[in-house]
Amino acid sequence: MKRRLTPLAARALFSLALAGCATTGGGGNVPVAAPQQIVDPAPRPGAPLVLIAMPDSSEFLDVRRTLVAEIRKNFNVSTYVVGPSTTAKDFGQELAKVAPTCVVVMNNATVNLLREVQHARAGAGPFPPTVVVMSSFLEELRPTLTNATGIAYEVPGVTAFINLRSISRAPLKRVGVVYRPPFRGFIERQERLAAREQIELVKTELPKDFGAGELRAALQSLLVDKHVDALWMLNDNGLIRSREFLDQTWRAALRDTRVPLIVGVPNLIDAQSPLGSIAVVPDHEALGLQAANLIFDLSSEGWDAQAHDVELPLSVKTVVDVKQLSATVGLKDDALRHIDKAVE
Amino acid sequence: MQLDTKSSILEKTLQARLPGLTVTVFGRFRDFQDAFASKPPAAVLAVSPLLEQEHQRVTIQGTRGGKDWEPYVLVSVGPMKSVDGKTVGIVDLFGHDGTQAFAASLLKTNDVKIKRVAKIEDLLPLIEFSAADAILIPQAGVKRLTERTRLPLTVRELPNGRFGLPAVGVVDPAARDAVVRLIEGLDAQTRGLIGVEGWELK
Numbered sequence: 373m374k375r376r377l378t379p380l381a382a383r384a385l386f387s388l389a390l391a392g393c394a395t396t397g398g399g400g401n402v403p404v405a406a407p408q409q410i411v412d413p414a415p416r417p418g419a420p421l422v423l424i425a426m427p428d429s430s431e432f433l434d435v436r437r438t439l440v441a442e443i444r445k446n447f448n449v450s451t452y453v454v455g456p457s458t459t460a461k462d463f464g465q466e467l468a469k470v471a472p473t474c475v476v477v478m479n480n481a482t483v484n485l486l487r488e489v490q491h492a493r494a495g496a497g498p499f500p501p502t503v504v505v506m507s508s509f510l511e512e513l514r515p516t517l518t519n520a521t522g523i524a525y526e527v528p529g530v531t532a533f534i535n536l537r538s539i540s541r542a543p544l545k546r547v548g549v550v551y552r553p554p555f556r557g558f559i560e561r562q563e564r565l566a567a568r569e570q571i572e573l574v575k576t577e578l579p580k581d582f583g584a585g586e587l588r589a590a591l592q593s594l595l596v597d598k599h600v601d602a603l604w605m606l607n608d609n610g611l612i613r614s615r616e617f618l619d620q621t622w623r624a625a626l627r628d629t630r631v632p633l634i635v636g637v638p639n640l641i642d643a644q645s646p647l648g649s650i651a652v653v654p655d656h657e658a659l660g661l662q663a664a665n666l667i668f669d670l671s672s673e674g675w676d677a678q679a680h681d682v683e684l685p686l687s688v689k690t691v692v693d694v695k696q697l698s699a700t701v702g703l704k705d706d707a708l709r710h711i712d713k714a715v716e
Numbered sequence: 717m718q719l720d721t722k723s724s725i726l727e728k729t730l731q732a733r734l735p736g737l738t739v740t741v742f743g744r745f746r747d748f749q750d751a752f753a754s755k756p757p758a759a760v761l762a763v764s765p766l767l768e769q770e771h772q773r774v775t776i777q778g779t780r781g782g783k784d785w786e787p788y789v790l791v792s793v794g795p796m797k798s799v800d801g802k803t804v805g806i807v808d809l810f811g812h813d814g815t816q817a818f819a820a821s822l823l824k825t826n827d828v829k830i831k832r833v834a835k836i837e838d839l840l841p842l843i844e845f846s847a848a849d850a851i852l853i854p855q856a857g858v859k860r861l862t863e864r865t866r867l868p869l870t871v872r873e874l875p876n877g878r879f880g881l882p883a884v885g886v887v888d889p890a891a892r893d894a895v896v897r898l899i900e901g902l903d904a905q906t907r908g909l910i911g912v913e914g915w916e917l918k
Contacts, residue, residue, distance in 0.1 A: 441746040442812065531841060538864045568844060570866040657744070658834035661808065665832055668812065684845045686838040709721045 410436070410451050413444040420473035421448040422667060423500075425463065425482050428453045431656050432478050435505060438660025439476065443667055447473075454481065460488035467500075474667055474675065475502045483507050483517070490518045501670055501677035505663050506656075509558070510682050521670075521680040523662055525654065528684050529562040529604055532634045532652035533571050535690050536602060539650075539710055540632070541702035547634070548574045548594030549604045550587065550611065574598050584620040587611065591625035600631065601701075605648070607636040623647055630700040638691040643715050649700065651691040658687030691715060717763055717882050718807050718836040718853070720860045721909055733906050734898045744834055745808050758891035761899075761910070764880030765818075769810055772885030775892065776899055778912030780856075780881055788822050788877035789858060792850035793843050795870045800827045802849040805842035808832035819852060822877050840865055854879060856911065882910050 410428065422443060426432045440449050452466050463485045467475070477486050483504055490499055504510055504522030514520055529547070537544040547566065551559050556577065563573040576590045594600050605611060605622065612618060626633060626647075635641065635648035642648075662683065670677055689712040697703055708714060719726065727741035740757070742748035745766075752760070752770060760767060764774055764784070777784045790799070806819050812832070819830045831848050833839055836857055842848040844867065853861065858871055884899050886892045900915050907913060 438744065438746070441744075441750070446812075528841075528845070530844065534840070534864055565845065568867060655834070658838065661744070661832065661834050664812075669829075683847060684841065686841045686845075686847075687834055709725055712722055712724070 410453065412449050412451055413440065415448045419446065419448045420671070421450055421470060422474045422476060423450050423452060423467065423470050423472035424476045424478070425452045425454050425466075425486070426476075426478035427455065427482070432506065434656035435478065435660040435663065438657045439663050439667075440660075442661055442664030446671075447667070454479075454485065456481075458485065460485045460492065464489040464492060472500050474670065475500050476663060476667070477502055477504050477522075478506045480507045480513075483513060486520075487516055501675045503663055503666055503670070503677070505659060506654075511561075512557075514682060519677045521666070521677040521682055523659065523666065523683045523685055525685065526558070526607065527636060527652050527654060527688050528565055529573065529634075530565040530569050530571065531685075531688055532604065532636070532650070533566060533602070534569060535652050535688065535710075536632065536634055536650050537571075539692070539704055539707035540697070541704055542601065542700075544571060544601045546572045546574050546598070546600045547602045547604050548576070548591075548598060548600035549606065550576045550578055550590045550594070551606055552578050552608060552610050553580055555606060555608065573604075574600050584617055587621040588625050591621065595625060595629055595631055602632045602634055602649075604634045605636070605640070618647065632697060632700050638713070641691045641693050641715050643693055643695060646693060646696050649693050649697045652688050653691065654685050655687035655689050659685060662686055689713070717761075717911060718809075718857060719909065719911055720836070720857070726909060729906060729909060733902055736894060737898060745811050749811070756887050758888040759884055759886045759895045761882060761884050763809065764883040766809060767883055767885040768880075769814060770885075772887065774883040774918050775886040776884040776896060777880075777916045777918055778882040778907075778910065778914070779916050780911065780913045783881075784883075784916065785878040785880050787855045788852055788874050788879050789855050790823070790850050790852055790872045790874055791843070791858065791861065792870050792872075793867050796850055796872075799823050799850065800825055803829040803831055803847070805831045805833060805839050805848040805851040807836050807839065807853075808834060822852060822874050837864075843867065881912055 424436055426436060443449065450470050467489060477483055486502060493499065499518045502517065502520040504520055506525050507513060508525055510522050510524045533544060533547055549559065559575055566573045574594060576594060578586065578590060591603065594603065632649035633647060635651045636653060638651045638653055640648035641651045666683065670680060691713040692711045692715065694714045694716050723741045723743045727739055731739045742751065760772055764777060767774055780786065804819060806815060808815050810818055815832050816830045820826050820828065831842060833842065836853065839851040839853060840861060843851055862869060884895065886895050
């Protein structure tokens, strides 16, 4: 008869792939997201209520699961599923009905609904503090919201660079990046963070409108003239567009070079059709813990969300094209121990 | 446990080295706690203070360098005179209240704000982003930390910052002999993965 031995290990959550994690460590297995039901914990009399407004797809459920597990002993939780047909009026009615002490809002569409509700209720008394997660460019969104803070969704470049540097045999001192003008502020913040780790962000701003030829030339300049050690591709649809566009730009520029490409989405790591060398993506379950900590902080600070800076995400997962990275910069002997998913 | 290995690698390795046992690695304290409450396993491998918190007796204690504990250290970017009023990061070993109490006992003050993270590697971003003034880690974790970062780190040993090494608590008495035999039979490489050099039967 088989017995279960249960180790608590590594403070990492990648073995929890059964619950829908995006990656698993080293084994190359593709996790299958198990269906998750939304069941709020039984209410506790007198406990403050946290309303979680979110879509019901798997990555949001992963965040919610951890968040609820962390706060359920101290707070009541009510989950409001936001779908494509949800209107600001619907959301406003839910807020009025449950009267939460704090609201957690996931994704940009839900943030947009929240903004509409806040505008409609402007002058009608204070609005509950809001924690925003899984929304793009929160720093830029925040001024449009009332009493809101949250956790940025974009993985900081420096986090990705350190993850590459820690498994790579080759030095990583200069990372090239191309960006569109709206990303200038974001890039400047990334530059300062990278400098703390002695990594220079070598940046090229593209014109507002550009074609494949201009992007390819900018990438080639970074590779050939500026001798960057790696390229970093931002999660910007303007830089990715389509498979054909990727072929004409990123693939064309990187062909015949030994420079790794850092990406922010796992589907650009494909051993059959190589492009990205390492993807560094948010760890959604750990994001739930960070959101829970933020709620505890706000609770102890009088729920003044506006006074709380937007936090950067702390936890990531890595997906690596092992063959490509071995052939370009080489992998350290213990590299596989530090990779969440090795694609071979 | 706070190990320098992804939990999936650890699970795969232990599963291969412990035939006859089904190994489940939990990456987060809450998941372990929920699973332990709903379906108790035959045995638990965890840092001994966690076994103590869960009211589990230690059956086999891991040792390293002849000791069954390791020191905790405070790591900051540059020197830090006092932790009073500061924010300190730590891996979430015991949940919200338990981890807060643990950190306060290590630092010998309650005048400190604690930030919990899920994994040991998540502590570096805390000081990198200036989201915490310092972090608490086992001394064995300093090497990996300094390999990962170029930040000018200052490491300060904490007096009496002793923390129990991994140990095994047998939950199901019928499984005791099999568990002990298999754990004691683990090779040096696997023991190293767990962060121990040897075992001591209690």
